[in-house]
Amino acid sequence: MTRTFLGMPATAPQGVGQLRGEQSFPAAARQALADAQLRRNLGHATATIRAKSGAVIAEAPDWEELRAAGAAIKTDVLARLPELLEQLEARVTAAGGVVHWAADANEANRIVTDLVRATGSDRVIKVKSMATQEIGLNEALDAAGIIAVETDLAELIVQLGDDRPSHILVPAIHRNRAEIREIFLRAMPDVDPALTDEPAALAAAARRFLRQTFLTTPVAVSGANFAVAETGTLAVVESEGNGRMCLTLPETLITVMGVEKVVPTWRDLEVFLQLLPRASTGERMNPYTSMWTGVTPGDGPQAFHLVLLDNGRSAVLADEVGRQALHCIRCSACLNVCPVYERVGGHAYGSVYPGPIGAVLSPQLTGVADNASLPYASSLCGACYDACPVKINIPELLVHLRDQAPHPRAESAAMAAAAYTMDHPALYAAAQRATRLSRWAGRRGRGLPPPLSGWTAGRDLPEPPAETFREWWAKR
Amino acid sequence: MVGEAVSGREEVLSRLRAAVAGGSAPVPVPRAYRREGPIDLDLLVQRLTDYRARVHRVPEADVADTIAGILPTSATVVVPPQLPPAWLPATVTARTDDGLDNARIAAADGVVTAAAVAVVETGTVVLDGSPDQGRRVLSLLPDLHICVVRAAQVVAGVPQALARLAPHRPLTWISGPSATSDIELNRVEGVHGPRTLHVILLP
Amino acid sequence: MRIALFVTCLADTMFPEAAKATVRLLERLGHEVVFPEGQTCCGQMHVNTGYQAQAMPLVRRHVRTFDPYDVIVAPSGSCVGSVRHQHALVARRGGDERLASRAESVAGRTYELSELLVDVLGVTDVGAYFPHRVTYHPTCHSLRMLRVGDRPLRLLREVRGLDLVQLPAAEQCCGFGGTFAVKNADTSTAMLADKMRHVLATGADVCAAGDVSCLMHIGGGLSRLRTGVRTVHLAEILAATEAGGGPERRDELVVRT
Numbered sequence: 001m002t003r004t005f006l007g008m009p010a011t012a013p014q015g016v017g018q019l020r021g022e023q024s025f026p027a028a029a030r031q032a033l034a035d036a037q038l039r040r041n042l043g044h045a046t047a048t049i050r051a052k053s054g055a056v057i058a059e060a061p062d063w064e065e066l067r068a069a070g071a072a073i074k075t076d077v078l079a080r081l082p083e084l085l086e087q088l089e090a091r092v093t094a095a096g097g098v099v100h101w102a103a104d105a106n107e108a109n110r111i112v113t114d115l116v117r118a119t120g121s122d123r124v125i126k127v128k129s130m131a132t133q134e135i136g137l138n139e140a141l142d143a144a145g146i147i148a149v150e151t152d153l154a155e156l157i158v159q160l161g162d163d164r165p166s167h168i169l170v171p172a173i174h175r176n177r178a179e180i181r182e183i184f185l186r187a188m189p190d191v192d193p194a195l196t197d198e199p200a201a202l203a204a205a206a207r208r209f210l211r212q213t214f215l216t217t218p219v220a221v222s223g224a225n226f227a228v229a230e231t232g233t234l235a236v237v238e239s240e241g242n243g244r245m246c247l248t249l250p251e252t253l254i255t256v257m258g259v260e261k262v263v264p265t266w267r268d269l270e271v272f273l274q275l276l277p278r279a280s281t282g283e284r285m286n287p288y289t290s291m292w293t294g295v296t297p298g299d300g301p302q303a304f305h306l307v308l309l310d311n312g313r314s315a316v317l318a319d320e321v322g323r324q325a326l327h328c329i330r331c332s333a334c335l336n337v338c339p340v341y342e343r344v345g346g347h348a349y350g351s352v353y354p355g356p357i358g359a360v361l362s363p364q365l366t367g368v369a370d371n372a373s374l375p376y377a378s379s380l381c382g383a384c385y386d387a388c389p390v391k392i393n394i395p396e397l398l399v400h401l402r403d404q405a406p407h408p409r410a411e412s413a414a415m416a417a418a419a420y421t422m423d424h425p426a427l428y429a430a431a432q433r434a435t436r437l438s439r440w441a442g443r444r445g446r447g448l449p450p451p452l453s454g455w456t457a458g459r460d461l462p463e464p465p466a467e468t469f470r471e472w473w474a475k476r
Numbered sequence: 477m478v479g480e481a482v483s484g485r486e487e488v489l490s491r492l493r494a495a496v497a498g499g500s501a502p503v504p505v506p507r508a509y510r511r512e513g514p515i516d517l518d519l520l521v522q523r524l525t526d527y528r529a530r531v532h533r534v535p536e537a538d539v540a541d542t543i544a545g546i547l548p549t550s551a552t553v554v555v556p557p558q559l560p561p562a563w564l565p566a567t568v569t570a571r572t573d574d575g576l577d578n579a580r581i582a583a584a585d586g587v588v589t590a591a592a593v594a595v596v597e598t599g600t601v602v603l604d605g606s607p608d609q610g611r612r613v614l615s616l617l618p619d620l621h622i623c624v625v626r627a628a629q630v631v632a633g634v635p636q637a638l639a640r641l642a643p644h645r646p647l648t649w650i651s652g653p654s655a656t657s658d659i660e661l662n663r664v665e666g667v668h669g670p671r672t673l674h675v676i677l678l679p
Numbered sequence: 680m681r682i683a684l685f686v687t688c689l690a691d692t693m694f695p696e697a698a699k700a701t702v703r704l705l706e707r708l709g710h711e712v713v714f715p716e717g718q719t720c721c722g723q724m725h726v727n728t729g730y731q732a733q734a735m736p737l738v739r740r741h742v743r744t745f746d747p748y749d750v751i752v753a754p755s756g757s758c759v760g761s762v763r764h765q766h767a768l769v770a771r772r773g774g775d776e777r778l779a780s781r782a783e784s785v786a787g788r789t790y791e792l793s794e795l796l797v798d799v800l801g802v803t804d805v806g807a808y809f810p811h812r813v814t815y816h817p818t819c820h821s822l823r824m825l826r827v828g829d830r831p832l833r834l835l836r837e838v839r840g841l842d843l844v845q846l847p848a849a850e851q852c853c854g855f856g857g858t859f860a861v862k863n864a865d866t867s868t869a870m871l872a873d874k875m876r877h878v879l880a881t882g883a884d885v886c887a888a889g890d891v892s893c894l895m896h897i898g899g900g901l902s903r904l905r906t907g908v909r910t911v912h913l914a915e916i917l918a919a920t921e922a923g924g925g926p927e928r929r930d931e932l933v934v935r936t
Binding site: 025026029030033039339340343344373375376377378379380381382383385386396399401402403404405407411412415416418419422423425428432435452454455457458459460461462464465467468469470472473 | 691717822
């Protein structure tokens, strides 16, 4: 979508980044469902994380109060986002950082590419970041002759496997240990051929492989979990220490952050640092959280750039109902409890944001027409809403977006006819009789016509009863 | 590039202003969650241990002996500039960080630091770059980290920890050794950060 | 008590036994049941498929039809969920604030069957007799939209002769989801397969639930596989007594592709 009106909320541009799939959700899901290994891996991993997360959430007697606070802070942030971003910019700048503003993926990619070029390096190390995946930064850097090395273990597995991420937190969730071992043996230079599939051995292989890269690469690119407007402090939450490496060792640090990641005050972190680890990895606290404010002389990168990214967020913000999708803190709890995600995996959603949150975020970032099947990729079971640590009402958003989605003409006609019939009791009763007539009209033994045939492909439909309830009632 | 960045700024801000359409009243935040709690050192030990940190509860006079027991004789450790010298045993070689290069730090057998804060509920220690904790890289590259925490630095929960910390300092929150959940979503200790974490808890 | 029955279009047309059982049960407990004639459909299918504007007249009709009654019951968690969580929203989006507040008022008087029995009528032992091994699927909207909690189980535990067995992974969706089962038929079938696996693992003869829609879905799958396991609405179990009145045995389901 081109930017027709300067300064007005705009969706993310086409042709760059990873927010749009190549096929519709039902078609992609059909392929995924045929992969027994994928379903076993996902079933195992999501069951594991549900149990872990449930246990540590049960330990927190004030979980609901934390959720309420988290949701309110995010609502507040969105209501006064422009002023908070200006405050953040002022604090970061005062602390020695440089703030850049990117209206979309193309601008962000150009800004980061220029910054890397200015350092003279042809390689960057990266901390896992949804924002840079969203904008296709690695591809843009590659086109500029710059190698981007993903340092998160799961991202490394995806990168070495020439694969795509399928989960927000654990992008290689669709791979089991045996498959990871195979990928390492095939694609990791100088790997020990005796490598086993023990998770500890696989982690150690990644440690050996990346150590020199960490020590010799002068530029890192990260995302951010939180940015505090009041203090200019950035926070990255991680597990492995690859984040610390990237945030500490290079001379230049470039952080790309969606504008909605800002929080008003230092104190607000006390809410999110409790919500995020328990909801995401099911830990009381993740192994490492790094916080930095601008540049600290003598400690860590001496050049710090913060890139604030819109790329469709302004369009999401403009929808007063839809904007709650921007509350998301990328914990992936909604993926882990979603019965649809558990069976089809992340690739079926086409976007870097899979699962329930992806189904409401991606269509809003791109415009619903570009991801029209995603709002329907849910049975509206509501498990995601219960699991969300910042109380995003995902089922409500799905229904909201379905209302905006382009509808097939035949479906629209059928829905209009149904609504008309149901608003006229005499017609309605006649339609009920017609349903029953199908008993005698030879439907027996045949399925329903398309598009309803998908349902009868796997299930039997009951015979209509001899008498509707209202007929029975009338005879009483 | 600077000129374009400025125009990007105006573009993004005007889009966002149009999107919120003047609605800028602060939203009240209910903070009914716990902000106080008991400082239970036994629970801290339990939580640290749960995430595979090894905990030693000793009087301050015994820190050097404790470290001597952790590290093999003639091991090399890096230490921040103002680590209390009495904490270091004679059996190890200590290299004080006076601008050590990364290779030297990485080559050490371990690092000994103090801490700024420890959190009971989450089993977390926080370093803030003070002279007894040093640059962030010190506690990152060696494979073994010994962190000495005084009981007075222990707080009950995350809110109390943040209240004690200075935002402008570089902060590292550490909860157990480096770990990953990336393989089948099970926690595996030991990736890029120190694979062994000892916490020496003083009275 | 005078109770208005909101039969729901699906029960009315396809599963009248669940609605008849609701009537028999409430009358047996000494209450008067009335059936407001103007009712048709609550409009949930339209709202959930993305046709909120078309749902407006249905919301208006529902509110007009049920507004005169103090207590309204439906044998469906999903339709009560729509009345409670969607009607006012649809009215408000449609710009009809007055309808929205009337819809809220009606919603406040509308109960799912187990809510009505336990919370309003204060009974858990309804005097039922149902000598079968039963497993209960809680259905998503009863569980998460209405938060009926263990009310249905408390009712089932009091049924004489009933052997209640716990359904593994009970809280997981069966895969129906209204038009989801049509638009994403493959994923829906995969979810159903797991639900059926869990139902069969209980060794139950009967899978019960409070929604005929989910039961149609689960029952359709169980029938296709000729498992012999029946799906029965909660109301039919609670209406059954030693004197009879148990669920009619419906013949095998028949339509196949």
